[in-house]
Amino acid sequence: MSGLDLTVRIGAMTMKNPVMVASGIFGYGDEFKGLADYGELGALVLKTITREPRAGNPPACRTAETPAGMVNAIGLENVGLDVFLRDKLPAALEYGANIIASIAGETPEDFAECAGALDGSQVAGIEINISCPNVKKGGMSFGVDAEASSEVVSAVRGATGKPIIAKLTPNVTDIASIAIACEAAGADAISCTNTFSAMVIDVEKRCPLLAAGTGGLSGPAIRPAAVLRVYQVAQAVKCPVIGMGGIWNARDALEFILAGASAVAVGTALYADPAAGNRVLDGICAYLDRHDIGAVGDLVGSVRL
């Protein structure tokens, strides 16, 4: 891979390559220590945190395996901002990779407070999880409404000079309009996409399998749907798009890059193969070599229609 230009820039953040770890999957990072060389990857996005600790959804059960995927409803269980800054972030920084914090809140002010506290930390960037419920709008997700998404991104923009990434939900009619609103409000990049809303029913008990009733589908099952969302968003915005949704191997990642993603994130695949990100990175390099392409940036959005 010598001689290849793999770098990706998101605002002021430079990643040495386009392969990231998606939020939620990786916990706060230290849980996976020793299982792969995560320092080799472009960036690691940690589990979403909120201002105060959250207990999350009731257990039994929070995750269900489905064909080529899994449905989860953890409910944003997290240690809260203070413990994150004191205990979790320093441990994650030991990987030597760019660490991106993911934040959520019930109001734009909550998001701004988290972003402000992270502004003085060593995180390389902040991802805004706008898929979480908006308390002012009866718990409907911020991310399904362009105006609410814009308000959250603006609030975060006002609180930090760090690169900010808006992570979109795919559970909308027109994802491009949400992306446009986030970019206009100051997002440096768009993550596309979060999980697809889903339900699993236990037919013996005749009730939902997940305690929360519904959850979010991830894994290879959503990949083609996610590739389309990335294509739609990349057509609509000028800022970099980070593609994710069921990436299992380099071929999958290249689909997202060809569709318009400047970087990609590996999620569910890490539970099978903790080195999935490294494997994807190696495969991207092999592809670039094989096609005699010097810079990964040259591939971005180059799908021929």
Add this chain to the structure above:
Amino acid sequence: MSGTEAPARGGSGGGGAGAQRVRAEILENERLPGEHRRLLLKAPRIAESARCGQFVHVWCHSPDAFDRPPSAALLRRPYSISGVRPPDGIELLLRVRGSGGRMLAGRSEGEELDVIGPLGNGFYIRESLRRAVVVAGGIGLAPVPFLLQTLISRRVRVVLLVGAACDEMTPYRVERSEAEGATLPQLAALGGEVAFASEAVEGRLVTDLLEERLGELGSEGDEIVAIGPRAMLKRVAEMVGGRLPVQVSLEERMACGVGACRSCVVPSTDGAYKTVCRDGPVFYASEIDWERLDP
């Protein structure tokens, strides 16, 4: 020590810390009674650090197939370590139920498995332990051989009480006699006293066996270890009621196996959720909020 204290259990502190990811050759893949299998894997780095009560997280497909997403058994499967065969073997005991177990049952000796372990916190065996009553129900037997070997090597007297819905629900041969009742000779050979009850034949539960023994327990060196269905664990905790330390080993669906995804949480008495994979799978009964624990 009282039943309400919860000292550190045996383990690495859980998670990736201390756990290894290895390719383990299948040395033996034996069919056992009922729908059970015993796998012997060559995994020296796991064998040398494993403590009884810990588990491994197994990718059920070929380790050469990571680049191809499977449609079934996408996630790893957690299996208790049933035993360590020095110098380099670990044993797993599983009941073939779902897609992952069926895949493992079909794997041939000489093939390799991708295994992460040892994971979680195992049983805590205190210096002052003199007698352990091990209560196991159903596939709760999986970690029992390793536990028995460890206890006996530490000169702890072991009473093993095993229950199952029927004989086929245990991976071991059942032997019955007028004088001795029902027992499992293969486990008795490890050096403990073993009693077995099948609901189908004896019409009794393993907790009935415990009830009979409870009166003779209560000295400083006694402890109870329970492994099996949650209703059984809860009943054992209620029966003992804090008079003796009780350790329980819990099972739950897992995704990551290292404490990251928060899928396998259980309610604890400190009000927080604890992960079965990283904080457990072994807990003191006093740490679990049994009222809030889903059955």
